[in-house]
Amino acid sequence: MREKISIIENIMSANDRLAEENRILLDQAGVFAINIMASPGAGKTMFILKTLEALDGRLRMGVIEGDIATSIDTEKAIAAGMPAVQINTGGDCHLDAVMVSNALKALPLNELDVVIIENVGNLVCPASFALGTHINVLIASIPEGDDKPYKYPGIYRGIQALVINKIDLLPYVQFKMDYFSEGVNILNPGLVTFPVSAMTGEGMHNWVNWLVNQVKG
């Protein structure tokens, strides 16, 4: 048992050291980086594409797409005109700083203001691995249900902004916003929150204005 714990500690500290190197590389290039985490199917990729659209040229954006398999998301990003790199983790349930370090080398950092890293769809594992980004953002999603902060507290604790996506589905599902917000507030008081529908575009301007302030402010 003690041996297992010491192995995990070693992995974590190597990851943290590499995450720091990623941060230095990003800062030297003047690039603000965001780690976007969410359940599978919360709408990460569409949210990123609609962020590019709502930015309307105010920031130059690149993306790193993390998936177990496929390059579906990177194809979408490139089709939208963004520099994009795909990471396939094989079976791994999260990105780590090594994978991101390799991906950053494949992006034209000097031509970018912001890099969005789309983590593997998962509310557990990604919360434990620093990537070197400036902020962590979680995308919650209305059809996922209002009890997720209570059930996945770790990921809600470690974020600097929360997006609540698919608010267009509120009329069709059981979702008590008060109960959800109370759970978030216990774990991460005062967390900045953006209710949006990436599909309809509702709320995207509030998010994008905040993002521009973070990057340029």
Next chain:
Amino acid sequence: MREKISIIENIMSANDRLAEENRILLDQAGVFAINIMASPGAGKTMFILKTLEALDGRLRMGVIEGDIATSIDTEKAIAAGMPAVQINTGGDCHLDAVMVSNALKALPLNELDVVIIENVGNLVCPASFALGTHINVLIASIPEGDDKPYKYPGIYRGIQALVINKIDLLPYVQFKMDYFSEGVNILNPGLVTFPVSAMTGEGMHNWVNWLVNQVKG
């Protein structure tokens, strides 16, 4: 690198051995066990509660609820009149055979026909850990999107039945059933599939009739 691989092998074989013991325990008690896996918020708990309702007494059912934290789901199951045990994994992203072994001891197996084990909401990690159940069932969900078989192939390969939940939301989201089904068929040809809405009850009788046949047939 070689050391890391050998450690993983040891963990897996210990888990597999315990999974076998769980299976023997279940068979001796004449209990059919189902491992239900899904993303967070795909509707596992509601699906289980509606399964109990649709069974209408044809099978005596108990549940084991797996979550990172809280006992919300177990409280719902007990309120519905089922014997239920909660497993809190702490930070672990999946159940394993040890946790299930302990939980089985807390259930009145001799009074049950079927035990449903609700795994942690996650499309990656649970696929790698046998629990000793007779079948693995995945609940996909319409608002998750139609690309999930392509992105999370491992979990689609290892299941004996697929539930497609929240079909009542089909009119409100972009979901191409042909594209989804094609992906499933590549990974798991001929997989038995149940499109349902646990909320409205649509399709639940097909699933429940199939389940009764599995258990008693």
